Each structure stands twice: as C-alpha cells, then as structure tokens.
Amino acid sequence: MKRIEQALGMAVEQSLVAALSHADGPGCPPLLAAAIRHAVFPGGARIRPRLCLAAACACDEDDTSIADHAAAAIELLHCASLVHDDLPCFDDAPMRRGKPSVHSAFGERIAVLTGDALIVLAFQTMARGAAQAPYRLLPLLSIIGRGVGVPSGIVAGQALECETDVNLRQYQQAKTGALFAAATMAGAAAAGADPGPWRALGDCMGEAFQVADDILDVASTQERIGKPIGRDAALGRPSAARELGIPGAVKRLRQLVSDAMDAVPACSGADGLRAVIAMEAQRFLPADIAACAT
Amino acid sequence: MKRIEQALGMAVEQSLVAALSHADGPGCPPLLAAAIRHAVFPGGARIRPRLCLAAACACDEDDTSIADHAAAAIELLHCASLVHDDLPCFDDAPMRRGKPSVHSAFGERIAVLTGDALIVLAFQTMARGAAQAPYRLLPLLSIIGRGVGVPSGIVAGQALECETDVNLRQYQQAKTGALFAAATMAGAAAAGADPGPWRALGDCMGEAFQVADDILDVASTQERIGKPIGRDAALGRPSAARELGIPGAVKRLRQLVSDAMDAVPACSGADGLRAVIAMEAQRFLPADIAACAT
Numbered sequence: 094m095k096r097i098e099q100a101l102g103m104a105v106e107q108s109l110v111a112a113l114s115h116a117d118g119p120g121c122p123p124l125l126a127a128a129i130r131h132a133v134f135p136g137g138a139r140i141r142p143r144l145c146l147a148a149a150c151a152c153d154e155d156d157t158s159i160a161d162h163a164a165a166a167i168e169l170l171h172c173a174s175l176v177h178d179d180l181p182c183f184d185d186a187p188m189r190r191g192k193p194s195v196h197s198a199f200g201e202r203i204a205v206l207t208g209d210a211l212i213v214l215a216f217q218t219m220a221r222g223a224a225q226a227p228y229r230l231l232p233l234l235s236i237i238g239r240g241v242g243v244p245s246g247i248v249a250g251q252a253l254e255c256e257t258d259v260n261l262r263q264y265q266q267a268k269t270g271a272l273f274a275a276a277t278m279a280g281a282a283a284a285g286a287d288p289g290p291w292r293a294l295g296d297c298m299g300e301a302f303q304v305a306d307d308i309l310d311v312a313s314t315q316e317r318i319g320k321p322i323g324r325d326a327a328l329g330r331p332s333a334a335r336e337l338g339i340p341g342a343v344k345r346l347r348q349l350v351s352d353a354m355d356a357v358p359a360c361s362g363a364d365g366l367r368a369v370i371a372m373e374a375q376r377f378l379p380a381d382i383a384a385c386a387t
Numbered sequence: 388m389k390r391i392e393q394a395l396g397m398a399v400e401q402s403l404v405a406a407l408s409h410a411d412g413p414g415c416p417p418l419l420a421a422a423i424r425h426a427v428f429p430g431g432a433r434i435r436p437r438l439c440l441a442a443a444c445a446c447d448e449d450d451t452s453i454a455d456h457a458a459a460a461i462e463l464l465h466c467a468s469l470v471h472d473d474l475p476c477f478d479d480a481p482m483r484r485g486k487p488s489v490h491s492a493f494g495e496r497i498a499v500l501t502g503d504a505l506i507v508l509a510f511q512t513m514a515r516g517a518a519q520a521p522y523r524l525l526p527l528l529s530i531i532g533r534g535v536g537v538p539s540g541i542v543a544g545q546a547l548e549c550e551t552d553v554n555l556r557q558y559q560q561a562k563t564g565a566l567f568a569a570a571t572m573a574g575a576a577a578a579g580a581d582p583g584p585w586r587a588l589g590d591c592m593g594e595a596f597q598v599a600d601d602i603l604d605v606a607s608t609q610e611r612i613g614k615p616i617g618r619d620a621a622l623g624r625p626s627a628a629r630e631l632g633i634p635g636a637v638k639r640l641r642q643l644v645s646d647a648m649d650a651v652p653a654c655s656g657a658d659g660l661r662a663v664i665a666m667e668a669q670r671f672l673p674a675d676i677a678a679c680a681t
Binding site: 116117118119120121122123124125126129173177180182183200201202203205206208209210212213214216217219220223224227228230231234235238239241242243244245246248249251252253254255256263267 | 410411412413414415416417418419420423467471474476477494495496497499500502503504506507508510511513514517518521522524525528529532533535536537538539540542543545546547548549550557561
C-alpha cells in the first residue's frame with residue numbers, strides 16, 4: 094500500500110511539472126514565471142489531486158492521462174487560492190509551506206498575477222488532458238469550475254469572509270469542501286464514470302481536512318506546519334478545535350474519515366481506494382496530536 | 388449596416404446577462420455578486436466580443452450559440468483584467484467606465500475575488516456554449532486561454548510592468564493584442580472554421596485599439612472616457628500618441644484599420660465583416676479627435 098501512496102505522489106508531481114512547463118515558455122516574464130514555480134513547488138500535502146487520481150484509478154481506468162491533468166488542474170487552483178488568500182488585504186500571511194508567501198517574496202503585484210495565471214493554467218491543463226477524448230472536457234470543466242467559482246466554490250467561500258452574517262457550514266463547504274468534492278467527482282469523470290455518486294466521498298474528506306486544519310492551528314507550531322498558527326482565533330474564524338476541544342475534534346475527524354470510507358461508490362477498486370483513504374487521513378495529523386483522543 | 392452594429396451590441400449584452408445569471412445563484416455572497424455585476428455592467432465599447440461575434444457571422448454559421456458564449460467569455464476575461472489592473476498595487480485607479488472602480492466601491496478583498504470569479508466564470512461560460520457541440524470546446528479553450536494566460540496573454544503582459552527591461556512590442560502584444568487575436572480566432576473556431584488565418588485580423592485591430600487608447604489618454608478628458616487621463620505619462624508607459632504626436636498617431640491608427648480589412652480571411656461574409664470593422668473603428672475615437680489628422 095505504501096507503494097501506491099508513493100506512486101500517487103509521484104504522478105501528481107510529474108503532472109504539475111508538465112503543466113508548468115507550458116506556462117513558462119518563451120517570452121514569459123521571468124518574475125512571474127519564478128513566482129508561479131514558487132507557488133506550486135515544493136507543495137503541501139497534495140491531498141486534493143491525490144484523491145482525484147485515486148478515484149480515477151478505482152474506476153478501473155488504465156489510461157490515467159486525463160485524470161493526471163485534472164489532478165494537476167485542481168492543485169493549481171488550490172495553489173492560486175492560497176496565493177490570493179495570503180495577500181495583505183486578506184490574511185497578510187508572511188509564510189506559506191515553510192517559506193515566504195508569494196507576495197512576501199515577489200511583491201503584491203506579482204502575487205495577484207500569479208493567482209490569475211494559475212487559474213487560467215488550470216483550465217488549459219484540463220484541456221490538454223482531454224486532447225485524446227475531447228468529449229470528457231465538458232463535464233470535467235463543469236465539475237472543477239463549480240468547485241472554484243461562484244456561487245459556491247472556493248472564491249465564493251473566501252468572499253463570505255467579507256459578509257457580516259455567515260452560515261458556518263456554508264462557509265466551510267465553499268472554502269474547503271467544494272474543491273474536495275470536485276476532486277473525487279473529477280477523478281470519476283476523467284475515468285468516464287458517472288461523477289454524481291462520488292460527491293459524498295469528497296464532501297466527507299473535505300470536512301475531515303477542515304477539522305484537521307482547525308486542530309493544527311491550535312495544537313501545532315509554525316515550524317511543523319510551515320505557516321503561522323493561531324490564525325483562526327486571531328481572525329475570529331470558526332474552528333472545530335475551539336468548539337469541541339482537541340480530543341473532541343480528533344474524534345470528529347475519525348468519524349468523518351469513517352464516513353468517507355462508507356461513501357466510496359461501488360467500483361472495481363473500492364477496497365483499494367478505502368485503503369488509500371485511510372493512509373491519506375493518517376497524513377492529516379502528526380501521530381502525537383492524533384493520539385490525544387485515544 | 389447600423390442595424391448589424393446594433394444587433395451585435397444586443398447579442399453581446401444578452402450573452403453577458405445570461406452568463407452572469409449562472410454566477411449569482413443561491414448562496415452567492417451578496418457583496419461578491421454585486422461587485423461582479425458592477426464590473427461587467429454597464430460595459431465599455433465591448434469591442435472584443437463584438438469582433439468575436441462578427442467573425443463567427445462572417446463564417447456563415449447560422450447557429451451563433453457557441454460564438455455568443457465565447458464572446459461573453461472574452462468580455463468577462465477583459466473585465467477581470469480591468470478589475471485587477473485597477474487595484475491599489477497596480478494603477479490604483481479610483482474610476483472606471485465613469486463610475487467607481489470595483490475596489491473603490493467594494494473594497495480590495497472583494498475586488499481581488501471579483502477578478503478571480505470572472506476568470507472562472509469565463510471558462511464555465513465557454514463550456515455552457517459548447518454543450519451541443521462539445522468537440523468545439525477544446526480549440527476554443529486553447530485559443531482563449533492563450534490570450535489571457537502565460538506565457539504571452541494579458542496576465543503575462545501585466546506582469547511585464549514588473550520587469551525592468553521590457554520590449555514595448557511584446558508588452559503591447561501581450562497586454563492588448565493577445566485577447567484581440569483570441570477574439571477573432573475564437574469567433575472562427577466557434578463557427579467551425581480554421582482559426583489560424585483569423586489571427587492577423589485580431590492582431591491589427593488590437594494594435595489599432597492600443598493606438599486609439601494612447602491618443603485618448605493624451606487628447607481626451609476623464610468625463611469623456613470615464614477614467615483618469617494622462618496615466619501613460621504619469622506611469623512612464625510607452626505611448627504612440629507621445630511618440631508620434633496626435634496627428635501622427637491618428638494616421639497610424641487609420642493604417643492599422645486598413646491593414647485589418649486586408650487581413651480578413653476568405654469567407655462568405657468577408658465584405659460584410661469589412662464594413663463592420665470600419666464602423667467599429669469609427670467608435671475608437673470621437674470625431675473631433677479623429678479629424679485632427681485630416
């Protein structure tokens with residue numbers, strides 16, 4: 094199983110390298126090209142693209158070319174959202190993934206453009222992936238576009254931070270859940286399967302990830318997670334860790350991962366996918382923090 | 388001919404209304420929804436989507452549904468670039484199209500997200516347009532993505548403003564020309580024609596538009612063009628009007644429009660398209676300024 098994990102990781106990195114090779118062709122402004130690389134490499138947990146690929150593999154698609162591209166597109170969109178979220182007008186975050194955030198390293202103008210470029214590149218990457226099966230581009234684009242745009246994708250979720258009366262569940266669903274749901278659905282669609290039944294799995298994993306993120310923000314250190322901690326409290330954001338306490342939040346996380354396993358649709362690779370989900374979930378929290386609810 | 392002009396204008400507005408109706412569905416954060424509308428309506432000259440539609444019509448495509456959507460997508464991407472260009476870290480423009488810029492009216496955070504949302508919405512709009520002919524989505528997405536992303540679309544052009552050693556022609560081609568070329572090529576691709584021969588027409592119109600914009604920045608008033616004037620000089624930007632003088636720049640504009648007419652590819656509606664181009668070009672400059680080179 095460890096080898097499957099490693100294979101997923103390698104496939105995602107290779108797809109991202111390939112996607113970026115199209116971006117900094119002749120004439121690309123050097124600062125922008127460097128900032129785009131800075132935003133994408135080295136990466137974080139790459140959980141969304143790994144889920145996308147794992148879903149496609151579970152659907153028994155031998156040719157993973159479309160799924161590889163869809164996974165890369167999803168990660169590029171995630172990176173774009175991080176770059177813009179870190180901007181001075183939002184979180185004003187100096188660090189990300191253990192190094193300076195894009196605007197800290199390259200300035201605010203290049204950071205705005207890096208996010209824009211990554212969004213466009215994501216859609217171009219989907220298109221390149223579908224070159225051999227163009228009829229799969231439309232469902233993929235629809236699924237992934239919904240996960241990132243308005244009315245209820247990442248961008249909408251971020252915009253809810255500017256509203257005064259916000260429903261917590263709607264906020265977390267848009268800001269985090271939408272792209273997780275897009276990841277599992279896009280994996281299925283890339284493999285030619287009906288994406289609808291794959292939404293629940295993504296929803297559960299997205300909520301689990303959100304809870305883990307809340308826990309780390311309270312219980313970890315900047316050195317371990319590569320970004321400032323205590324931001325939820327400082328910015329008045331809702332947090333499962335603060336509502337339930339760390340042990341309560343860890344229990345909630347376990348329940349959500351269990352729900353995710355139950356949500357795996359019938360497919361030839363269902364058992365393998367459940368094993369992958371268990372391993373992915375182990376990466377959400379360091380063992381010492383996860384152990385505090387035992 | 389005037390009726391064709393009016394029909395183009397109405398078709399573009401209707402397509403934009405339809406595109407935005409998908410954006411502010413249930414759950415869309417109200418501020419973001421309002422800012423997206425503010426960024427798109429009322430519009431400017433809508434020259435890029437009109438060119439896209441006119442090219443598609445010249446290719447004798449009776450069903451303009453795909454071209455309508457492609458035209459709307461192109462205008463949404465243009466609006467996105469204006470919103471981000473106006474941000475405090477770039478031009479810090481208080482006014483746009485005769486009213487407050489998006490960040491002036493809604494704040495910087497919503498302005499960043501409005502640009503992001505419009506980019507995503509543009510690609511979703513292309514996909515909706517291709518629902519009946521999914522095989523046309525891939526070339527459309529490739530053409531329009533190239534016009535807006537890296538290495539040489541609008542985003543790259545804007546990023547060149549952050550570089551110290553910039554080739555003027557490369558800058559203008561990326562910042563303005565690329566989306567004009569995408570407009571004519573996308574119009575042809577939407578109609579099922581080979582887009583390659585349609586690039587030169589877009590290039591000429593883009594350069595003509597850039598020259599007209601340079602002239603207005605020197606010779607017009609904020610009241611007439613709806614945004615501050617004298618920005619090219621203030622920001623040290625290259626300008627045909629400052630290099631050639633107003634009469635010289637007007638002559639250059641006329642030559643470029645003539646080149647555009649010559650660049651219309653062989654197609655059943657070539658004569659009609661040339662007439663549309665002549666009328667569109669008349670809208671570039673007020674008559675009194677255009678007359679100064681006679």
